[in-house]
Amino acid sequence: MHLAAINVGDLLIPLWRGTHSTEGDDHASRWEWAALADSDLWRKLGALVGSWATHLPISFDKTPHDLQKIHSHYRAWEWLILLYGYGPALFFGILDERYWQHFCRLVRGIRILQQCSITADQLAEADKHLKLFAWEFETLYVQGQTNRIHFVRPWIHAITHLANETERKGPPITCSQWTLERMIGDLGREIRNHASPYANISARATLRCQVNALKALYPDTFDPEHPNLPRGGEDLGDYYVLLCCRDRYSRTVSAAEETVLADALHSLGYQLEDAPHVQRWAHLRLPNGQIARSLWQEEIMTRGVRCSRNVSFQIPGEDTPSYGEVRYYFKMRHPSVKAFAMVSAYGLPDPDLRRRSFNTLHACKHRSDEDLCIIDVKNIRSVVAMIPHRFPDSRDLFFVVEKPGLSFTVLTGYEEPSHE
Incomplete structure (x- = not known):
């Protein structure tokens, strides 16, 4: 948690801002990487990060200040969103290309x-990038100068072992x-x-282990296929659930939607x-606990809207995911009754930016x-954030x-509250 979030940010941001401590005759004015040293630029970036909060779905929890x-x-979560969510786009064109790619x-x-x-291939890729990051850090930032040795924090060495430790102990997210x-915290609340808190917490931990073992042995008993539905919801199977609101009657659609239908x-x-009619549904609960909302409902909300209508979807036969904005959900016979989404798809990701990043x-x-x-x-x-940005x-x-860490939420039994 602290390594990837707080420790990384506590080094890189001061370096880029030119506020990191110096030793000897070294001076921040000579740092070619200090692209954020201008206070006006820093304020503009800060305001930009704050404005992006409404584009983060509700399931993303706390938004960066x-x-x-x-x-x-x-907090650590805000650092994760800032660095590993916003970072590649936020710092593109501001940091020099070498430092941005690093x-x-x-x-x-x-x-x-x-x-x-x-997967094994992904683990090898992560190992390659993290080891190159550590090696290039000394080349790009330290540059062989002894008065910059204090730039090299312990975490820079620690990340070179993460892939090997993952192979030995499992993904860091499960043992961090x-x-x-x-x-x-969970056991402490129990x-x-x-009078004897340590004995009590030991007993609660033992009971938790026993329950977890039973769940692993008999998953169907403790994790039924048909969850408790909120009022007006409809179980679609495979842990997909349509949620209200929905139209009382079928309605006509726009000309473009009519053509697609x-x-x-x-x-x-x-x-x-005749022209096709649909009865729209507003929300869909996904197997990972997220709720995918729709343009139909979000565009009529006036306060506190955090955009949760953009989704990642996988077309059968395609290797890479696609992204789209859900307008609404509806049911159609195909040949049995199935649920569909009317989606405005985003274009393919820019291949040059994808390669360079x-x-x-x-x-x-x-x-x-x-x-x-x-x-x-x-x-x-999944539900994703699609952040508008002028490059x-x-x-x-x-x-x-x-x-x-979205995939980990499936194991925790997370369910986003519907508020409906």
Whole structure:
């Protein structure tokens, strides 16, 4: 937790701002990497980070503050979003290309290790990027000067062992300080005998282990396929659940949506005599506990809206995920009744930015009515943030931010509150 979040930020940000301590005749004015030293630029970046809060889905929990509060109010989670979510886009075109790509190596390696399930190829990729980051740090920042040795914090060496430790102990997210602190807090809240608290917490821990063992042996008993549904919800199977609100009656759709619906129905053998009508649903609960919302409902909300309608979905037969903005959900017979989503798909990520950032920056165009499609809701994998940003070449694109450690939430039984 502290290594990837607080420790990294506590070194890199002061270096880039030119506020890190110096020794001997070294001076920050000679640091070619101190691209954030200008106070006006720092204030603009801080305001930009604050403005992005409304684009982070509710399931992303706490949003990063304005950068002016970075040393007094930032928590580990905010550091994770700032560095590994916003970082590749935020610092692109500001940091020199060498330093930006060096930072992207770190982001790529840490993102892989934040997964709950990591393949051998991914682990090898993370190991390569983290070791190159450590080696290049001395080349780019220390530059062989003895008065900069204090730049090399212990965590820079520690990250070179993360991949090997992952192979030995499992993904860091399952055995990190964050996980241990969460467990200590959980068990601490269960203490009821304050006369002998240590014996009590030991007994509670033993009981927790016994329950976990039973859940592992009999998952169907403790994790039923049909969860308790909120009022008005509809279980679709495979842990997908449609949630209210929904239209009381079927309605007509826009001309662009009508064309897409008609094409879909024709492909199923239906011949339309009248314009298609749909009964819209507003929300969809995903197997990972997130709730994917819709443009239909979010555009009529007036206060405290955090955009949760952008999703990552996997089209069968394709290797890479696609991204889209959900307009609404609806049901259709295919040949049995199934649920679908009307989605405005984003374009493919810019290949040049993706390559130069080591696959950490996915920046897409929003096509609105130009790329409408209908997808099976069970192709939706997660809710993502699509952050609007003007890149240095004056292109207005949306870059993708995925929730750190999202795959781990499935194991914790997390469910985002619906508030419906």
